[in-house]
Amino acid sequence: MPAQSAEDKAAAPTNGHAKAQRTCLGPPPLPNPSTGSANPSASLHSLWGYLEPALDHIMRTPTNNLNKAPAIEVGYHMGVHTAVYNYFTTHSEASPAHGLAGFTRLTSSTQSEKAKASGTDLYDQLDRYYTEVAREIFLGAPTDDSTLIHYLVPCFNRYSAGAxxxxxxxxxxxxxxxxxxxxxxxxxxxxxxxxxxVAKTIREDDTREKVQRRLRERRTEELKKWGYREGDPPARLAQIESYAEAASPPDRVVPLAATAYRRFRTEVMDPLLAVPKIKGKGGKKRKPPTNGDKPLMPRGRLARAVKALLESKGGDEEERRRLAADLAIALRTVGIKVDHPLRKKLDKFLPPEDR
Structure with a gap:
């Protein structure tokens, strides 16, 4: 190894400073794993074996920078793109009867294989992966309501950056x-x-163009439920549509980021928002208070945590407001609807232009 020059020694950080610098910057980029002579695009199994280390590094590796996911090296990034491209193109063009000893069977199973080869299998595998990561976050949540939001907000920011x-x-x-x-x-x-x-507004003499326009209008009406306003720029429209995508049922195909957010909703937010059932003795309903007030209804765990956060005494008021705003962003990003009581409560902490 060549000797360091005086300038290099002066510029080089001390070991302690270098360690702090690496901690601040996060883990180093993950290099391209050696695959030997194996072809990553030969099958879903081999492709996933090649992809999973990158996904784990991006989604699961601890980092102090919660707003930026750990990186992978450029060569690995290019290798992933090439492997996925080859997997799609090779398997989409493959004979449906491949592997059936020369017999051609135009059956429902063949059609299913063609659908899998066209991308459904990889999409479903990614959906399962996001489910596992989100479930790990839920299982790691503290049992104390007072610390739940302090745990949940950083976890979501880290998960979002990775997604x-x-x-x-x-x-x-x-x-x-x-x-x-x-x-x-x-x-x-x-x-x-x-x-x-749409059918209620269509007349027999309507042209195809009129019907398509009515369908577009109906789509716009759905997006207005998520905050879209006429004249919003395309970037805001795309952002609002991503909220609707994340709110969709799991059987709907949506972009990968929305797929990840949807799983954060189903595996983390929905269980925390769930309201426990009231158990009365002898099957009798609990009587409402006699003072005319509304009966106290049970709250979900996240609602209790928000109440504990906002009503806590002392501490940093600005930090509490920041956590409330960040949680509001998380709720809408994962597809919790605008009229949900907790969203209504937390959206007040967002800047007016971001509501």
Whole structure:
């Protein structure tokens, strides 16, 4: 190793300072794993074996910078893109009868295999992966309501940064599979969802263009439920549509970032928002208070935690307001609807232009 120059020694940080610098910057980029002669795009199993270390590094590796996911090296990034591209193109073009000893069987199972090869299998695997990561976060939540939000907000920020990074890494899945699925009416808003409402306004002499315009108007009406206003710029429209995508049922095909947020909702937020059932003795309902007030209804765990946060005495008031605003952003991002009582309560802490 060549000797350091005086300038290099002066510029080089001390060991302690270097360690602090690395901690601040986060873990180093993950290098491209050696695959030997194996072809990562040969099967879903081999492709997933190649992808999973990158996903774990991006989604699970501890880091002090919660707003930026740990990176992977450029070579690994390019390798992932190439492997996913080859997997889609190779398997989509493969003969449906491949592996059936030369027999051609145009059956429902063959059609299923073709659907899997076109991207459904990888999309479903990613959905399961997000489910596992989100469930780990839920299982790690503290039992004390007073510390729940202090745990949940950083966890969501870390998860969100990772989800956005994975979405960029696997953008080919969005462009090749998700876009096609939406075009095939498998997205967050399907024709059947709006057909009844649109059918009531359609007349026999309406042209195809008029019907399509009415469908677009109906889609706009749905987005208004999430905060869209006429004249909003395209960027805000896309952001609002992502909230609706995250709120969709798990059987709807949505972009990968929305898929991740949807699983954070189903595995973390929904259980924390769930209201426990009232158990009365002998099957009798609890009588309301005699002073004319409304009966005290049970709250979900997250609602109790918000109450504890906002009503706590002393401490940093600005920090409490920041946590409330960050939780409001998390709730809407994962698809909790605007009229949910907790969203109404927390949205007040957002800046007026962000509500």
């Amino acid at each position: 956005q990074s994975v979405s960029r890494l696997l953008n080919y899945v969005n462009r090749h599979y998700v876009k096609r699925a939406v075009d095939e009416d498998r997205g967050w808003l399907r024709l059947a969802d709006v057909l009844d409402a």
